[in-house]
Amino acid sequence: MALVGAGPGHPELLTLRGQYWLGRCDVVLYDGLSNAEMLAHAPQAEHICVGKHGQSRIWTQPEIIAETLRHAEAGRSVVRLKGGDPAVFARTSEEVNALVAADIPFEIVPGITAALAAGSYAGIPITHRGIASAVALVTGHEEPGKPESALDWNALAAFPGTLVIYMGVTTAEVWTRALLDGGKSPDTPCAIVRRCSLPDQQQITCRLDEVADRLTPASRFRPPVITIVGDVTRLAESMDWFSRRPLYGQRVLVTRPSDQAIELIRPLEDLGVTVVKHSVIEIKSPDTWDDVDNAIDQLAIYQTIVFASTNAVQFFLDRVIERGLDMRCLAKSRIAAVGKTTALRLNEYHLNVDVIPEEHNADGLVRALKPDVAGQNVLIVRANRGSRILPDGLRDAGANVNELAAYQNVDVKDADPKVTEMLRKGEIDWVTVTSSATAENLQRLFGDALAKCRFAAISPITAEALQSHQLTVDAVAELPSMPSLVDAIAQAIRQ
Numbered sequence: 418m419a420l421v422g423a424g425p426g427h428p429e430l431l432t433l434r435g436q437y438w439l440g441r442c443d444v445v446l447y448d449g450l451s452n453a454e455m456l457a458h459a460p461q462a463e464h465i466c467v468g469k470h471g472q473s474r475i476w477t478q479p480e481i482i483a484e485t486l487r488h489a490e491a492g493r494s495v496v497r498l499k500g501g502d503p504a505v506f507a508r509t510s511e512e513v514n515a516l517v518a519a520d521i522p523f524e525i526v527p528g529i530t531a532a533l534a535a536g537s538y539a540g541i542p543i544t545h546r547g548i549a550s551a552v553a554l555v556t557g558h559e560e561p562g563k564p565e566s567a568l569d570w571n572a573l574a575a576f577p578g579t580l581v582i583y584m585g586v587t588t589a590e591v592w593t594r595a596l597l598d599g600g601k602s603p604d605t606p607c608a609i610v611r612r613c614s615l616p617d618q619q620q621i622t623c624r625l626d627e628v629a630d631r632l633t634p635a636s637r638f639r640p641p642v643i644t645i646v647g648d649v650t651r652l653a654e655s656m657d658w659f660s661r662r663p664l665y666g667q668r669v670l671v672t673r674p675s676d677q678a679i680e681l682i683r684p685l686e687d688l689g690v691t692v693v694k695h696s697v698i699e700i701k702s703p704d705t706w707d708d709v710d711n712a713i714d715q716l717a718i719y720q721t722i723v724f725a726s727t728n729a730v731q732f733f734l735d736r737v738i739e740r741g742l743d744m745r746c747l748a749k750s751r752i753a754a755v756g757k758t759t760a761l762r763l764n765e766y767h768l769n770v771d772v773i774p775e776e777h778n779a780d781g782l783v784r785a786l787k788p789d790v791a792g793q794n795v796l797i798v799r800a801n802r803g804s805r806i807l808p809d810g811l812r813d814a815g816a817n818v819n820e821l822a823a824y825q826n827v828d829v830k831d832a833d834p835k836v837t838e839m840l841r842k843g844e845i846d847w848v849t850v851t852s853s854a855t856a857e858n859l860q861r862l863f864g865d866a867l868a869k870c871r872f873a874a875i876s877p878i879t880a881e882a883l884q885s886h887q888l889t890v891d892a893v894a895e896l897p898s899m900p901s902l903v904d905a906i907a908q909a910i911r912q
Contacts, residue, residue: 418485418489418494418495418496418497418516418521418522418523418524419438419442419495419496419497419523419524419525419526420497420499420503420509420512420513420523420524420525420526421434421435421438421439421496421497421498421499421503421526421528422435422499422500422501422502422503422526422527422528422529422530423435423447423448423450423451423452423455423498423499423500423501423528424500424501424502424528424529424534424614425500425501425529425530425531425534425535425538425613425614426450426452426500426534426612426613426614426615426641427452427614427615428452428454428455430528430529430534430614431455431458431528432526432527432528434526435455435498435526435528436458438496438524438526439455439456439458439459439462439496439498440458440459440461441494442459442462442493442494442495442496443461443462443463443488443493443494443495444462444463444464444465444488444493444494444495444496445459445462445463445464445465445495445496445498446465446467446481446484446485446488446495446496446497446498447464447465447466447467447468447497447498448466448467448468448469448498448499448500449466449468449469449500450468450500450501450641451498451499451500452615453466455498459496462496465484467480467481467484478508478511481512482511482512482515485497485512485515485516486515486516486519486521489516489519489521490519490521497512499528500528500531500641501528501529501530501531502527502528502529502530503525503526503527503528504525504527505530505531505532505554505583506554506556506583506584509525513525530554531583531613531641531643532552532554532581532583532643532645534613534614535581535608535610535613535643535645536581536645536649538610538613538614538618538659539608539610539613539618539620539645539653539657539659540652540653540655540656540657540658540659541608541645541649541650541652541653541656542649542652542656543579543581543645543649544578544579544649545649545652548647548648548649548652549577549578549579549647549648549649550577550578551576551577551578551579552578552579552580552581553573553576553578553579553580553581554581554583555568555573555580555581555582555583555592556568556582556583556584556585557582557583557584557585557586557588557589557592557644558583558584558585558588570592570595570596570598570599571599571600572599573596573599574595574596574597574598574599574600574601575599575600578647579645579646579647579649580596580645580646580647581643581644581645581646582643582644582645582646583643584640585632585642585644586632586638586639586640586642589628589629589631589632589644590629593625593626593628593629594629596625596646597625597626601625601646602625603624603625603626604624604625604626605624605625605646605647605648606622606623606624606625606647606648606650606651607622607623607624607625607627607628607644607645607646607647607650608620608621608622608644608645608650608653609621609622609623609628609631609632609638609642609643609644609645610642610643610644610645611638611639611640611641611642612641613641613643616686616689616690616691616692617691618659619638620653620657620659620660621638622650622653625646628644659689660689662687662688662689663688663689663907663910663911664685664688664689664690664906664907664910665688665689665690666689666691667689667690667691667846667847667910668690668691668692668693668839668844668845668846668847669685669690669691669692669693669845669846669847669848669849669906670693670694670695670836670840670845670847670848670849670870671685671692671693671694671695671849672695672696672697672698672848672849672850672851672855672859673696673849673851673855674696674698674699674700675694675696675699676700677700678694678696680899681849681851681899681902681903682694684899684900684903685903685906688903688907693836693839693845695832695833695836696829697828697829697855697858697859697862698826698827698828698829698852698854698855698858699826699827699829700728700824700825700826700827701824701825701827702732702824702825703801703822703823703824703825704825706736708821708822709732709733709736709821709823710736710740712796712819712821713736713737713740713742713746716746716747716749716750716796717749718794719750719794719795719796719819720750720751720793720794720795721750721751721752721753721772721786721790721793721794721795721796721816722747722750722751722752722753722795722796722798723753723754723755723782723786723795723796723797723798723807723811724752724753724754724755724759724763724798725755725759725779725797725798725799725800725803725807726755726759726799726800727758727759727762728800728823728824729759729798729799729800729823729824730754730759730762730763730766730798731762731824732823732824733798733821733823734766734768736823744766744767744768747768750796751771751772752768752769752770752771752772753770753771753772753773753782753785753786754770754772754773754782755774755777755778755779755782755807755897756773756774756777756778756896756897756898757773757777757896757898758777758896758897758898760773772785772786773785777896777897778876778877778878778897779804779806779807779810779878780806780810782807783806783807783810783811783814786811786814786816787810787811787814790811790814790815790816791814791815791816792815792816792817793816793817794816794817794819795811795816795817795818795819796819796821797811797818797819797820797821798821798823799820799821799822799823800822800823800824800825800826800854801822801824801825801826802826802854803826803852803853803854804853804878806878808820826852826854828854828858828861829858829862831862832862832863836863837863837866840863840866840867840869840870841866841869843869845869845870846870846871847870847871847872847873847892847906848867848870848871848872848873849873849875849902849906850872850873850874850875850879850882850883851875851879851902852875852879853878853879853881853882855879856874856879856882856883856885856886856888857882860886860888867888871889871891871892871909872888872889872890872891872892873890873891873892873893873894873902873905873906873909874890874892874893874894875893875894875897875898875901875902876893876894876897877893880893891909892905892906892908892909893905
């Protein structure tokens with residue numbers, strides 16, 4: 418049993434020790450404030466949300482403890498994934514007491530607490546040798562004046578350092594008044610940080626006597642929120658790095674298949690983008706492997722094997738390996754790749770590529786192969802649908818072409834209404850499109866809701882597919898790769 422701190426929100430702020438425990442457990446009981454992306458580290462485990470603010474249901478603390486004991490006493494390895502750090506405002510002692518009483522061994526794995534993350538992500542050092550040599554972490558969820566209150570607000574008002582208020586949104590008027598009544602200056606600078614470390618983090622600065630007005634329901638500055646009180650907040654003016662990233666404030670819809678979106682999402686987020694995810698197509702294996710297996714059995718007849726995408730490489734060569742074969746079965750064939758990204762994926766399977774076109778697209782590959790394919794048997798490994806440029810161009814050059822669908826592009830059937838509404842309201846700035854198939858289904862799913870967006874295409878062919886639906890393309894990747902697509906968006910925004 419391990420109580421693991423999930424950190425402030427960003428999935429990459431999970432500790433290595435926390436990742437280790439997730440990778441070996443049987444069940445994860447996770448808070449609503451824990452980023453669900455971390456559950457990818459526990460694909461083998463059962464995942465149960467025990468949030469107190471309602472996702473599938475609202476759990477009470479006794480129910481959470483009972484559920485933990487039920488699994489642990491059944492001999493299952495349990496991770497209790499808790500937002501922030503388990504030792505800071507997390508009610509961990511209650512859960513540990515139950516484990517001790519049941520004689521269940523446990524470990525507590527620290528996490529980055531929200532106070533530290535909010536400071537770092539807002540450019541505010543919560544201690545500073547010339548400004549604040551002490552820091553107090555304070556719950557704002559306990560109302561002053563209650564007989565059982567453990568807080569001395571007069572002492573906190575006189576505290577010679579930084580105050581960091583947790584869980585203080587709904588009680589802001591109460592705790593700010595308590596500090597002011599205790600003698601804290603009304604013009605004490607404050608910083609309010611919402612969803613710290615996440616791409617859509619927000620932060621505002623104000624005076625102490627303005628905090629309550631900034632945290633009203635009408636402000637939409639709702640939890641999770643950390644409020645930093647003290648002179649150190651003035652340093653955000655020079656130290657704020659988060660909002661100075663080149664694409665900060667841009668919202669981008671990523672339409673890649675869910676299991677492949679991360680290679681586009683991460684570089685966008687690193688530049689300050691808030692990513693909205695909505696797969697438009699999904700990648701699946703063929704309904705039957707018969708055609709692929711037949712091609713593998715007859716590889717010796719092909720003088721040239723062309724891989725049209727990284728997915729083609731993965732599905733085809735994984736099937737070769739599943740059949741108990743290895744890369745030697747391709748030894749007699751010339752290997753061609755549509756571009757560098759596809760070639761790099763082939764290299765991962767220890768295959769060198771004989772032909773990579775100077776222009777990394779189907780037209781370029783046809784030109785590169787055209788001089789010497791006449792009369793050759795050519796196998797094109799590709800998706801079940803796509804551009805006709807490559808097969809038709811090689812046939813025109815005299816090749817005997819076999820098109821092999823090693824995987825399927827399957828259309829997502831329904832659009833998420835929330836994403837559709839964001840598009841209609843103009844709340845999404847850019848839409849990324851990484852294939853012609855994506856362009857086609859994107860139009861079917863969202864229709865005229867796309868009218869207010871700018872589009873970024875991974876290739877000229879994909880751009881043409883978008884333009885065929887009267888969608889204006891503002892950025893086209895120089896190379897058909899995710900880094901190049903990100904660069905194209907950044908360049909278009911700078912212009």
